[in-house]
Amino acid sequence: MNSSTAAPSSPRFELEPPPLGAWRKGNTGLEGVWRFEAPKPGREVLVTALVHGNELCGAWALYEALEAGVRPRAGALTLAFCNLAAFDRFDPENTDRSRFVDQDFNRLWGAMPWRCEGVVPNREQRRVLELQGVVERADWMLDLHSMHAEGPPLGLTGLMPHHAAQAASWGAPGILVADAGHAAGTRMRDHGRFGRTDDEQAVALLVECGWHGAASSRTVALDVLHRYLVASECAHAADLPGHWRQADAAQAPQRLQVTHAVTVQLGQPPSFAERYTTGQMIAQAGTVIGHDGAAPVSTPYDDCVLVMPSLAHATPGATMVRLARAV
Ligand SMILES: [Zn+2]
Structure with missing residues (x-):
């Protein structure tokens, strides 16, 4: 699967394909x-x-x-x-x-x-x-x-x-x-x-x-x-x-329970407000974490955990980020 906004400076790709x-x-x-x-x-x-x-x-x-x-x-x-x-x-x-x-x-x-x-x-x-x-x-x-x-x-x-x-x-x-x-x-x-x-x-x-x-x-x-x-x-x-x-x-x-999967909408390309990582917790409900088809994407509850925020394959219908609570 995939994650993130565009990496600002990608680290070196260390793995080579295995010699099958x-x-x-x-x-x-x-x-x-x-x-x-x-x-x-x-x-x-x-x-x-x-x-x-x-x-x-x-x-x-x-x-x-x-x-x-x-x-x-x-x-x-x-x-x-x-x-x-x-x-x-x-x-x-x-x-x-x-x-x-x-x-x-x-x-x-x-x-x-x-x-x-x-x-x-x-x-x-x-x-x-x-x-x-x-x-x-x-x-x-x-x-x-x-x-x-x-x-x-x-x-x-x-x-x-x-x-x-x-x-x-x-x-x-x-x-x-x-x-x-x-x-x-x-x-x-x-x-x-x-x-x-x-x-x-x-x-x-x-x-x-x-x-x-x-x-x-x-x-x-x-x-x-x-x-x-x-x-x-x-x-x-x-x-x-x-x-x-x-x-x-x-x-x-x-243990995390995903409550929302935000999917990419038609229209304006999606974006994140900053470079989020998997596991990051957003304390305040209502925090705008990005935009999707020009509409803001905000966290629906306090202590919302982001799972695999990604714009890598962000075509309409693809998952942009999952929102989760700790179980
Ligand atoms: Zn995969």
Whole structure:
């Protein structure tokens, strides 16, 4: 996902694309999709990366898992590089360009209203159709992303409390955000049973590991992957490279509830009053934090927390900022 007003002086993009090489192929007949089965029954555990082609930390995490030969103790483990077509366009000088090719892959899930007879699907739509069965087969899903601006790692848990409770028990990342997603379309993490209140066996967490270019985003991705594989009973800690795991935080994860998603309106391009960052709290209700289609955007209550303020892909209908309260 993405964040921020235009960065005044962008830090150096530290992460290089992982050398996928032979790992690009997959072993399932679907490019970039690897599946390993254990002799013992157990959960269908899925880890996804490159939902956005410029979000390299998750691709590194899958690459490391493949290099390390991680295999499930029970059930099955599936590792999926999702949008390879976008990843192939990665350009360190213009990293936003490789977020997607035709359309944001992470707004095409759920009921898929774009599926119409006689309409030829675009690049991302075709890939969604390829991966639909992979996602629908999963009991647990970890979806690794990074953000357009620097900020603390976030776990996006969706609205059902059981996702958040499970993520909180893993101890990372440090901030968990309950939100309904985007007006522009359903995210993969909310697809099918992952969006249902009555299916507590299905657990999905989308993690924003930090800024796209930060080496620390890869550290976060590997730490979360380690915790997830152990919590899902896919692996024991001893099966996994020890350096993946970081120390536990001193405090339990902070929980935020998104109350408003401000979407970009037609008309005047949106703007922010200053350079806000994720996690920033605005004390006074009624503070004008920016403008959207010429109308002011103000905070609706005291101690309003901003989540991923972003003008990076600010076309009408896209999410400009989410407003949240501490739970
Ligand atoms: Zn993303």
